[in-house]
Amino acid sequence: MTNRETVIDLASFQAGLTVQDYKNIGATKAIVKISENTNYVNPCIRSLIDRSVGGGVNGFAFYHFGRFYNDSAAVAEANYFIANAKRYANVQPGTLLILDAEIKGMPTSSVIAFLQTLRNAGYHTGFYTYKFLLPQFNLEEIHKYANFFWLAAYPLGDQPGPRVPDFNYFPSANYVDCWQHTDNLLGYKVDGSITLTDNAIKLFNPSEVKAEASKPVVKPQGTPKSFYDDLGVCWYFEKGKFTVTVDEGIVLRWGATTNSSKIGVLPKGSVVKYDAFCHSGGYVWIRQPRGNGQFGYLPTGESSGGKRTSTWGKFE
Template sequence: MALYTVDVFSGSDDSIICDSHAQGVIVKATQGTGYVNPRCNHQWDLAGQLGKLRGLYHYAGGGNPESEAQYFINNIKNYVGQGILILDWESYQNFAWGNTNWARRFVDEVHRLTGVWCVIYVQESALWQVANCANTCGAWVAKYASMNWNSWTLPNMNVSSGVFKFLTGWQYTGGDMDRSIFYLDEAGWKKLANPTGGEVKVESKPAPAPVNNSPETWTDSLGDKWTAESGTFTTNQPINLRWGAKTSSALITTLPAGSEIKYDAYSRHDGFVWLRQPRSNTQYGYLVCRDANTNEPFGTFK
């Protein structure tokens, strides 16, 4: 048996939670040690009122993993045992991306505090980064046929579970909404949320103060703040590459879908998240990679 789910964050419309196809709803709760989804309680309650299975996820910021685990649990402690707990392991805004021990430390701390093992959300190509969690955690793998697969029908494609014995879940589209299939029945979902079936007691531990793990930042001559970050962005649609980080800046070229761009910094301004591409002769190109209001990406990161 399988369950179909959606996952939501602060910018998600309630209609996604209400979609009749979704049997489960996974809500973003926290990120790093300084962000709580302001709509988390509303989204959690709405899903419950509709009789849907629920989950909560923490988006890794890449700071101290024990502190982030404590921050997550301290903010959702009243819900522990009622929904599955998930670590969202992605490259964007994650300063520990590539660290193969970070997730292990995070899930160990969550388990110490709650007795519950997290499911780990990760793109298929990065399963190796969380491989040492395979003996205790489930894998929820992201792999899309395309960003325009706006359907509840599963695409015909293979998805690896890496060293995990099997896939717990597969997120197969991220266009108009994030749709996933979990290879569980309702009892299996509830078992992940509350392994003993009894009252879940959360260890009392004060929330840690936000930890400053920020990399180098600077403000350019136009007043826009930039943050150093190295990565590769692959476009999922045609995107303009410009000589400046403004939609009015001179055009270098239009990148076709599937273009890979190496970047060394990002900035959130004027309604977009911008990336900076190092070029020859100490010059830079700039392109948008995400809608800053909805957080919708225009491609994938690694």
């Protein structure tokens, strides 16, 4: 029997959800919006990933809201999707990338052109639409180019939807891997879906996507010497240099967690200029400005109870 898992899809509308909200929702998989057309990128990608990971999500896929009406525009949007998924979510080959097709008049040939572009770039492909739009598409043809079919069908209204839907309302259609059964899961104003096949669960590969630290939201604490990031970690402003002294070197990451993706390993003798530090996850981290509003994060030793217990380098 297929294991049913709760899936949520996340866009900027869900930017206000907290780690505790995600824990209350209880989803294990998430599909994060990357882009729309060729002129919009979701500004909350990293914070949505970070917070949902903190709330129990352990696998991700990503989607693009299609606005195209011909094949050439479809290819352009697919390439825009790929580029921004790489840039903001560090997607790797084999990641599930999904087309959100919910505008009228989108040709089946253009859907296929979009999916082919994703597949040619090494990604698993997914197709999403609403039950009432399904007749405008040739699903049999699309299925040849899609690894995953996600179908939305739910009653209108503001009533909170349950975590486990009433399958008496399941829409009859072929190839459905995931059913979006509510647009207001448990009252949190987030779309809720449920997996229907083992194929769906397999495609949400948790090893391919790591939580990234988003830009910190500055919250003055009487003085401007500290701030909290999106995960509620308190950082302290401090400028300095750190020299790695351990023989094995230290991994520099895109976020201040050991799950964050690697930038590279800094060998012994490397010098890092930093502008802030924090105690988080059993380590003392420093933040390295890297230009264009980006930061690298380096653990510099172990921490317990807000106090350093070891150091892997020299400060100056």
